[in-house]
Amino acid sequence: MGISKDLIFLLLLLIFFSKDVSSATFTFLNKCDFTVWPGILGNSGLDTTGFQLQKGHSRSLEAPPGWSGRFWGRTGCNFDGSGKGSCSTGDCGSGQIECNGSGATPPATLAEFTLGSGSPDYYDVSLVDGFNLPMIIETSGNGGCENTGCGANINTQCPTELQSENGDACRSACEAFGTPEYCCSGAFSSPATCSPSAYSQMFKAACPKSYSYAYDDASSTFTCTDTDYIITFCPFSQRTTSHDTRKGGFGGGSWLVDLAIGESSLVQPCFLLQTTLFLVTITSIMSLGRHFNYRF
Structure with missing residues (x-):
């Protein structure tokens, strides 16, 4: 008995759409000089909701099509042998390494994703809940997509009124003051009013x-x-600790941070280089002038 045309058509459709609908792999990389504990809040489908990531280590998780959720880095954590404890920033309140359906306690830098199912993925890095750790998102496998994130250490420039108690995170104005105009709530709950x-x-x-x-x-x-x-947490080489708020912070300078994620030109370093060369040239001319007894 032959295969019906309808069945053949359905099989072809299945093959076609299976090429467009595939899982995505999230790889977490810790370039900080300290341990980070990534937290996860989202749909089911990942094999963990929180884990430890030591300095220089990475871990990959596979997410199914249609997965939606957010990632963040917890710092200053203290967990015992059974995995119970808490974190100084980004704590999810579960009392464990696994967040188990709980989100980050602000302030926390968030990486947010909605994976497509035969449609495009959407992603962003959000500072709406404040900032605790530099973090960027890079795409792998599609050269036409943009990287994004926050590689600067905002803790070094955080206004006093927004600083967390230990100075290791920077709160949003909404969290700090709780008023509708800062929280985009009440009379300010639309793009036109907020x-x-x-x-x-x-x-x-x-x-x-x-x-x-x-x-x-x-x-x-x-x-x-x-x-x-x-x-990537702390994406640019640095020698700070999770509580270090020295000027320069992560990345060794904001121009390098901006350059690395495509947000700046080499204006500042080129200016410094040109200035240095100019001064060296003037010094050399004056030195030669004195040698030949010329007056300036």
Whole structure:
């Protein structure tokens, strides 16, 4: 008995769509000089909701099509042998390494994803809940997609009124003051009525590709298809600790951070180089002039 045309058609459709609908791999990389404990809140489908990631280590998780959720880094954690404990920043309140359905306690830098199922993925890095750790998202496998994130250490420029108790994180204005105009709530619950504040503009200036307030969609949400993702904590070489707020912070300078995620040109370093060469040239001319008894 032959195979019906309808069955053949259904099989062809299945093959066609199976090429477009595939899982995505999230790889977490810790370039901090300290241990980070990534936290996870989202749909079921990942094999963990929180884990330890030592300095220089990485771990990969596979997510099914349609998965949606967020990742963040917890710092200053203290867990006992049974996995019970808490963290200084980004704590999920579960009392365990596994977050078990609980989200990050603000302030926390968030990486947010909605994976497509035959449609594009959406992703962003959000500072709407504040900042605790530099973090970027890179795509892997599709060269046409944009990287995003916040590589600058905002803790070094955090206004006093937004600083967390230990100075190891920077709160959002909403968390700090709780008023509708900062939280985009009540009479300010629409894009037309909730505008960026001076505080959210400070976050945006430091990390132009990241969400800085609730309606910051236009310059902060990105899409991609057929790719995997690398989430890197403290993406640029640095020698700070999780509580170090020295000027310069992560990345050794904001121009390097901006350059590495495509947000700046080499204006500052080129200017410094040109200035140095100019001074060296003038010094050499004056030295030669004195040698030949010329007056300047």
